[in-house]
Amino acid sequence: MTNSSYVPPSLDDIRTSHTATAMPPENILPSLALRNRFQAMENLSKVFAIREGENVLFLTDPLLDRRVVDAISGIAAARGATVREFMAPTTQLTDCPDEARALVEQADFVIGSWYASVNAPLFVKLRKEKGQRWVKITYFRNLDLLDTPQARFPVGLVGEITRANAALFPRGVDFDMHFSDPRGSDVTIKFTAEMADNMLDTNRWRGSTTAEEPGCYVHYLPSHGPNIYDRETFKREPGKVAKMEGMLYPQWAVGFKNPFEEKIGVEWCDTEVVAVHGKSREADILRDMVVGGKVTELGCGHNPKAPRFTAYPAGPNSAGALHWGINYTTPSNHMRRVVPNWEEPPLHQDLACFDTTVTVGDVTLIDNGFLMALKSPSVVEQASRYGDPVEMLEAFVE
Structure with a gap:
């Protein structure tokens, strides 16, 4: 006996069905989101290896999410470090402004959003001669990036x-x-x-993803x-x-x-x-x-x-x-x-x-x-x- 009124589903029926799926739901429960956030925060804490008594300097710009500065400043405060900030009009600087030199020279640990961070002669010299430690935050300009898979991938x-x-x-x-x-x-x-040899002997090629090694230059989010x-x-x-x-x-x-x-x-x-x-x-x-x-x-x-x-x-x-x-x-x-x-x-x-x-x-x-x-x-x-x-x-x- 057959059901003459029954119409077998077509491929179009399956495609247009609002319940059709062969994949798990994309929504993330609040409990999992919280777990993911703390996993990313642990990575954040490791990378920003600020120590007690250090002078920490932010080299920032007006478009940087202020929560980024506040979050890292909180880590510094918890470790007994002193925080200062120099805000330039833009990240597009190709060298260190004269008015920022004194602050930079006094710093032990620098967090930079500027393009000049990697190549400015003063910055290169201070990393090499003073062991100044740097974290570049081109890829951490918004605190909400903590909620990404990249942020919680183990550093x-x-x-x-x-x-x-x-x-x-x-x-x-x-x-x-x-x-x-x-x-x-x-x-x-x-x-x-x-x-x-010259290239592979640098701290980044040695796999240093946290700012612990004297003279280091690392990126956050890594890498x-x-x-x-x-x-x-x-x-x-x-x-x-x-x-x-x-x-x-x-x-x-x-x-x-x-x-x-x-x-x-x-x-x-x-x-x-x-x-x-x-x-x-x-x-x-x-x-x-x-x-x-x-x-x-x-x-x-x-x-x-x-x-x-x-x-x-x-x-x-x-x-x-x-x-x-x-x-x-x-x-x-x-x-x-x-x-x-x-x-x-x-x-x-x-x-x-x-x-x-x-x-x-x-x-x-x-x-x-x-x-x-x-x-x-x-x-x-x-x-x-x-x-x-x-x-x-x-x-x-x-």
Whole structure:
């Protein structure tokens, strides 16, 4: 006997049903949200390793969420440290203002939102000679970021991932670092053994994600980079650049609303952009912006819970994603128009790539955007202490 009035459900019926699902609900119960927040706060407390009696200095800007300053100031107060703040009109400073020098020189621990934090000569000198400890907060400009998967991902595990990546580099020999992707990118950077030693012996490549080590420079939220090529390869010696050549086809860049539809080629010679190939409006803008500029950092993400395709404000931080940081001499009117309050000056651009394969010698660092260090036995073992290592390391935030 059949029910002649019954109509079997179609695929469209299933798709349009308001109850149809094969996935768990996305809502987070208040109790779980509280647990997640305290997990992130524990990471926060570890990174900001402020000590009793220290002079703590904030170098901030008017657009920074004041709750960020208050939260870290609370940690400092609980540890018996003294807090001061110097607010500049913008984050886009490329050097330390004269009026801030005295405060900076007195500080033991500095929290900075300024672009100058990493490269200003005074700041570099104080880290090197005084052991001043720094935390850069480009990726912690809003306290609500504590409620993200990236914030609660264990900071020690980010460090272990970084050390596992560092261990893949050849040591004691010269080698080629090569970049390729499905679009046809073909770029080679010539590394000497000394360049690799200079870069990998820095605190960030040693996996230091907390501001405990004298002279350290770390990022919160962890981690932005560390870079697989930057000025540290030559110990910041002026004028020194790597031998580098090839064509890169980036997928996106800061200050552009959408990923590139056209295959735009950025041509390099010894770290300098010598040409931008393409006929689209985006290619014209990039050409006007970066030709003659030089790559100063080539950042690699190491946090698998950082948003996978977020290129703003300074390139993606997801494990295996790359950003090519280019400095140029003439301020870009495009950047001044579309991102006037950008955290970086309109003398810089970050090109983003999410599917690159990177080899160092005959070893693969990144395979089509997947950071091979995530498969390291030491990383998997440490991740298993916090949960399912597959979920921890390979369930990316998209």
